[in-house]
Structure formats: structure tokens, C-alpha cells
Amino acid sequence: MAVTDFVVFEQHEGIVTLTLNAPEERNALTGHAQWEEVVAACERVQRDPLVRVVILTGAGSAFCAGGNVKDFRDKRGLAAGNGMAVRENYRNGIQRIPLAFYRLDVPTIAAVNGPAIGAGCDLACMADIRIASEKASFAESFVKLGLIPGDGGAWLLQRVVGYSRAAEMSFTGDLLDARQALEIGLVSRVVPPDQLMSEARALAERIAANPGQALRMTKRLMREAQTSRLDSILELSAAYQALTHTSAEHDAAVAAFLERKRS
Numbered sequence: 001m002a003v004t005d006f007v008v009f010e011q012h013e014g015i016v017t018l019t020l021n022a023p024e025e026r027n028a029l030t031g032h033a034q035w036e037e038v039v040a041a042c043e044r045v046q047r048d049p050l051v052r053v054v055i056l057t058g059a060g061s062a063f064c065a066g067g068n069v070k071d072f073r074d075k076r077g078l079a080a081g082n083g084m085a086v087r088e089n090y091r092n093g094i095q096r097i098p099l100a101f102y103r104l105d106v107p108t109i110a111a112v113n114g115p116a117i118g119a120g121c122d123l124a125c126m127a128d129i130r131i132a133s134e135k136a137s138f139a140e141s142f143v144k145l146g147l148i149p150g151d152g153g154a155w156l157l158q159r160v161v162g163y164s165r166a167a168e169m170s171f172t173g174d175l176l177d178a179r180q181a182l183e184i185g186l187v188s189r190v191v192p193p194d195q196l197m198s199e200a201r202a203l204a205e206r207i208a209a210n211p212g213q214a215l216r217m218t219k220r221l222m223r224e225a226q227t228s229r230l231d232s233i234l235e236l237s238a239a240y241q242a243l244t245h246t247s248a249e250h251d252a253a254v255a256a257f258l259e260r261k262r263s
Contacts, residue, residue: 001096001154002108004020005033005037006020006021006022006033006034006037006038007019007037007038007040007041008019008021009044009050010060011042013050013208014050014051014052014053014120014208014212015051015052015053015055015056015201015204015205015208016042016045016051016052016053016054016106016111017054017055017057018038018054018055018056018057019059020038020056020057020059020063020064020125021055021059022059023033023058023060023061023062023110023157023188024060024063025064025065025068026062026064026114026115026198027058027059027062027063027064027120027121027127027150028064028066028067028068029064029067029094029097029119029120029123029173030068030071030077031068031077031093032093035093035094035096035097036189038097038100038127039096039097039100041101042097042101042103042104045130046103046105046106048083049162049203049212050212051105051106051208052106052207052208052212052215053107053108053109053204053207053208053215054104054108054109055104055108055109055110055111055197055200055201055202056108056109056110056111056127056175057110057111057112057115057124057159057196057197057205058112058114061113061114061117061135062113062114062115062120063112063113063114063115063120063123063136064115064116064117064119064120064123064124065115065117065118065123066117066118066119066141067094067118069145071107071124071193072147074236077089077155078090078093078094078117078150084198085157087217087255090150090151092152093232094150095150095151095152097120097123097126097151098126098151098155098156100150101126101127102136102223104128104219105138105217105219105220106215106216106219107128107207107215107219108126108127108128108129109125109127109128109129109130109131109132109200109203109204110123110124110127110129110131110195111133111136111197111200112124112130112131112132112133112136112138112187113133113136113193113196114133114135114136114137115136115137115138115139116136116137116138116139117137117138117139117141117175118139118141118142119151119153120123121139121140121141121151121153121157122140122149122151122156122157123159124186125153125157125159125160126152127188128219128222129163129185129187129188129203130160130181130186130188131153131185131187131188131189131190131200131203132178132181132182132189132190132191132194132196133178133190133191133192133193133196134178134190134191134192135175135178135193136178136181136187136190137175137176137177137178137181138164138175138176138181138186139169139173139174139175139176140153140157140166140169140173141154141173141175142170142173143170143171143172143173143206143234144173145227149170153170155171157169157170158261159226161184161185162185165184165185169188175221176193178190179211211247211250211252211253212249213243213244213247213249213251214216214244214247214250215222215229217240217243217244220240221233221237221240224236
């Protein structure tokens with residue numbers, strides 16, 4: 001286990017758990033130190049071929065409260081400087097997080113333990129799968145502060161819940177509880193708070209039981225398929241499949257499958 005100021009990085013075999021660890025600030029993404037740690041954790045995972053799945057959660061009562069509203073008031077952090085400076089603050093700061101998660105070839109699970117507000121909601125949407133505690137809540141709340149989703153929420157949210165639902169969330173900024181999030185497909189299941197991490201780990205274990213190379217390539221194919229034509233994805237699929245057919249992991253998995261059939 002590695003503990004930094006903001007991110008706790010725990011690894012058990014092929015499963016990594018990343019915990020945002022500023023509960024007194026509701027795990028808000030308040031500045032460069034926090035953004036850098038999240039990006040560094042993603043890059044560490046991407047470099048390690050032994051990692052097969054990542055769980056992202058928050059310490060304390062919140063998943064992530066988003067940005068620091070006091071910074072917006074005081075024109076510091078992301079809001080510091082003139083218009084051009086603010087643009088660069090976003091590009092070189094918090095916007096590195098969605099790019100880091102998008103580049104991850106490893107499947108990711110957000111275990112949403114409490115409020116996921118603004119950038120926190122978008123952070124949950126950066127994961128492939130979302131499981132929510134009954135205490136979780138979600139809001140794409142930027143408009144209520146006279147802001148837009150500056151960290152990729154306009155791209156992320158509609159890919160999770162569809163355009164109409166994303167538009168409703170983005171235009172109203174309304175808060176959804178866990179059951180409402182389940183109804184619109186923002187999360188795939190809702191569980192009691194004391195079962196959240198055990199459910200997330202059980203799912204992670206089922207994912208991690210599969211060959212790592214095939215997991216990473218399947219994830220990359222699904223990401224590429226969001227923006228590519230069918231013929232382009234078929235070409236990439238053929239290339240990836242050629243790699244998997246000649247891998248030791250594939251041979252071992254086929255042998256194990258046939259052995260189970262015989263027994």
C-alpha cells in the first residue's frame with residue numbers, strides 16, 4: 001500500500017484500489033497536487049502489466065465534492081488570472097484526469113460511497129462501471145454556479161445515460177439520489193453502505209480472473225468503438241485477435257476450459 005497526501009494506492013494481486021483521501025474536504029479536487037496524484041496513479045496502473053482492474057472510491061462520507069467553490073469566489077486555483085490563464089489552468093490541470101482515465105486500458109469500477117457532485121459526478125463517469133451506496137448522490141451541478149462542465153462532463157455523461165438524461169441533469173443541475181441514478185443507468189447497482197466495497201471487490205475479482213492482455217484489449221476496443229466506424233473497429237479487432245490467438249494466456253485459458261469440460 002502506498003499513501004500520498006490525496007490518493008491511497010492499494011494493490012492486491014491484479015486488483016488496485018484508489019481511495020481519494022481528503023475526507024475533511026469531501027475529497028474535493030482542489031488543486032494541482034490532487035490532480036497530479038490522480039494522474040500519477042493512473043499512469044502507474046497503465047505501466048504495470050500485472051494490474052487487471054481498478055476500483056476508485058472516496059474516504060469518509062463523500063465520493064468527491066468536485067471543485068472548491070471558495071477558489072471560484074476568490075479567483076484562485078482554476079479560477080486564477082484572466083480568461084486565457086483560466087483556460088490554461090483547466091487544460092494543464094483538472095482536464096488531465098479524464099485523459100488519464102481514458103488512456104487506461106485496465107477496466108475501472110467506481111465505488112461511489114457518497115455525494116459525487118460536479119467534477120465528482122464526472123469522475124464517476126470516467127469509470128467503466130459504477131456501483132453506488134444507498135448514501136450516494138449525483139449532480140451535474142455546474143450550471144447552478146454559472147459554469148459549464150469544464151472537465152469533460154459534456155462528453156462523458158451523455159455516453160453513460162444518453163443525451164436526453166444528460167441534458168436534463170446538465171441544464172437543471174438537480175441532485176439525484178442513488179435509486180434515481182439506478183433508474184437512469186448512471187449506476188449498475190445500489191447496495192447498502194457496508195456492502196459497497198465487498199460488492200466492488202467481488203466484481204473486480206470476477207474481472208481479474210480473466211486473462212489480462214485480453215481484458216486490456218477488450219477495454220481499448222470498446223473505447224475506440226465509441227468514436228470509430230464499424231469497418232475501422234473490425235480491422236482493429238482482427239489485429240488484436242491475432243495477438244490474443246498467439247498468446248500464452250490464450251493457450252492456458254483454452255486448456256483450462258477443455259479440462260473443465262472433461263471433468
